[in-house]
Amino acid sequence: MRVPKVRLVGPQGEQVGIVRVEDALRLAQEADLDLVEVAPNSQPPVAKLMDYGKFKYEAAVKAREARRNQANTEIKEMRFRLKIDEHDYETKKGHVVRFLKGGDKVKITIMFRGREQSRPEMGRRLLLKLAEEVQEFAVVENMPSQEGRNMSLVLGPLKKKAEARDEQRKEREARKAAQDAERTEREAAKSSTKAEASDAAAADED
Structure with a gap:
């Protein structure tokens, strides 16, 4: 210095x-x-x-973690028609929730056809309705904006990709443990039934 x-x-x-x-x-x-x-x-x-050595190491770890999170986060796109029926709406909303729970961003796009372009407020209303219904899993990163025949909104996941994967892994492990316990219980019950039948047969012979 x-x-x-x-x-x-x-x-x-x-x-x-x-x-x-x-x-x-x-x-x-x-x-x-x-x-x-x-x-x-x-x-x-x-x-x-x-x-300084520790400082450089921690900085490198943080940079690597930031790159990993950035690389793992994808932007999925889901397209809606303005006059979508209820069944299709619920199906597509289910996909949006699945993407968000997986830690990915989702771009929701409304495609206007013909005279629908003169009613942008209907598209905005549909996008905001969807955002409200999935707010348990998402935050609105970009409010509805129109580009030509399309209007889009971007939802960001509340949980990072790594957190979402860890949570999904724990859920899978819990389901497997429950299935294993249920299978063990069935096998024990089956063995018990066989034993009772064997005892009954032996008693009849006596």
Whole structure:
């Protein structure tokens, strides 16, 4: 550092104050830490006492996690007609919920045909109705917007992809455990019935 003084921050984020660089380096050496310049453009520059190796490692882990979450999150698209019947609406809403529970974003698109383009408020009403009905699993990231013959709304999942996968895995494990317990119970009941039948046959022979 080519400055005479720095504003020093301690390892826990505590403000030490403005000190000479020589004193800051001495404190770093005594604490077995590094003196790292974190805000070089400040007057005076801000430096922090830290374990630089640990800091770089944690930063790399966070960056890798952010990339992984970003890569895992997909945008699914679901298309609706303005005059969709109730059965199709419920079916498509079920797909939207499944995508959201899986940790993916969903782009809902209304496709206008012919004179339907003159009634954009009907499309907006349908999109907002759907958003309200799935609010247990989603947050609206982009309000309805129209582009040409289409109007879209984007829903984001309340849970991250990794969390959703972990939850789904636990649900599968719980279902399997319940099925195994039920199978064991049936086999035990079957064995008990056979034993009773065998005992009854033996009694008849006597």
